[in-house]
Amino acid sequence: MHPYERIPLFAAGLVLAAWLIGWHLLMLAKPAMVQGFLHKFPRHPWLGQVILGIGLAWFWLLIAPDGMGTLSALAMDLGEFNKAKPVLRLLVPVALVLVTISVRDFLAVRALGLLGLMVASPLLEAAFLKDPTSRLLVPLYAYALLTMSMFWVGMPYLFRNAVTWATATPQRWTALAMAGLGYGLATLICALAFWRDY
Numbered sequence: 001m002h003p004y005e006r007i008p009l010f011a012a013g014l015v016l017a018a019w020l021i022g023w024h025l026l027m028l029a030k031p032a033m034v035q036g037f038l039h040k041f042p043r044h045p046w047l048g049q050v051i052l053g054i055g056l057a058w059f060w061l062l063i064a065p066d067g068m069g070t071l072s073a074l075a076m077d078l079g080e081f082n083k084a085k086p087v088l089r090l091l092v093p094v095a096l097v098l099v100t101i102s103v104r105d106f107l108a109v110r111a112l113g114l115l116g117l118m119v120a121s122p123l124l125e126a127a128f129l130k131d132p133t134s135r136l137l138v139p140l141y142a143y144a145l146l147t148m149s150m151f152w153v154g155m156p157y158l159f160r161n162a163v164t165w166a167t168a169t170p171q172r173w174t175a176l177a178m179a180g181l182g183y184g185l186a187t188l189i190c191a192l193a194f195w196r197d198y
Helices: 009-029 031-043 047-062 079-102 107-127 133-154 157-166 170-194
Strands: none
Touching: 009 031, 009 107, 009 133, 009 170, 031 107, 031 157, 031 170, 047 079, 047 107, 107 133, 107 157, 133 157, 133 170, 157 170
């Protein structure tokens, strides 16, 4: 079994709930600070490089060669694409350097999209074929994250447009923050009430 398949739904629910509740409480408590960060984020000078490094390192661990101990723990079977693994292992660090050097516009958003694609997989595996119907809170978030992440990688200006729309009025910002907080609280309640044995 791949380590993703061993992730308990309960643990995934708690982590997701903590992220949602923490981020959306910050949105409510410090709106000016969070809005300022989100407006600057797409063209942040070094944050994009850091997030891209994390995302590509994570991907490299999925295609790592056997026999490397802990570094091989996340390696997964790619089916028909297994033969491409040696090439990908070389291309990933090269891509990191080339993208960091040559892509300046919206690098942070593209990197965030890559990281979002990586995060969705363990969330989906944690909820896969589990009994409680409430588990759907986890894959719903994961599929929304996958969809947004693909757009962020391919059309990163949409992140900027979304931030502009979300911050247009205080009422809209508060409503979005409350909705995210509500989703996080619902996830936490379901994790504590129904997911302890999964």
